[in-house]
Amino acid sequence: MGNKHAKHVSTELTDKQIASLKAITRYTEKEIREWYEGFIRDCPNGKLDKKKFIEVFKQFYPHGKPEKFCKYAFDTFDTNNDGTVSFEEFLVAYSVARSGNLDARLDLVFDVYDISHDGLIDQEELTKMIIALYDLLGNTNRKGDHDPKKRAAQILTKLDVNQDKKITKEEFINGCKSDPFLRQLLDPNS
Structure with a gap:
């Protein structure tokens, strides 16, 4: 430009x-x-x-700071690296x-959240994405229930069906589809 x-x-x-x-x-x-x-x-x-x-x-x-979120989203959009x-x-x-339909949108959201691109989301990746989302949206309230680490732990507990401390794409999509609050939190466009 x-x-x-x-x-x-x-x-x-x-x-x-x-x-x-x-x-x-x-x-x-x-x-x-x-x-x-x-x-x-x-x-x-x-x-x-x-x-x-x-x-x-x-x-x-x-009103937000999109840099962190954009780094993760950009890496997902750049499919040929x-x-x-x-x-x-x-x-x-x-x-x-x-x-896209809900499954396709959640599939894309999972890919953005999967920072390591290993097909799994762990608590560290989830925490980084929550911080990036808070920054993007201009959310400065990060205390109590809004603490990114605490929020990530809660989400991991809810979505990690096999309790291996990692969320698979299937666990992510199924969990978000069955919980409207979680879906809105993780996929604000839903």
């Missing part, structure tokens, strides 16, 4: 890309093209970097986060 020396990507979306995105996101071709135009306007090189990703989140959460988020990666993740 505003960088006169940024390389502009002149390529258009191919019919194959549009067909794939339509199938995955359920957006129309017109909507996909509109998203693409906005994406290229904001990211002329066709790639969203972490700095720009944080800028976008700051617009949605002007190249340090940037392509238009396709962005639109697929955004579509799931905003309009």
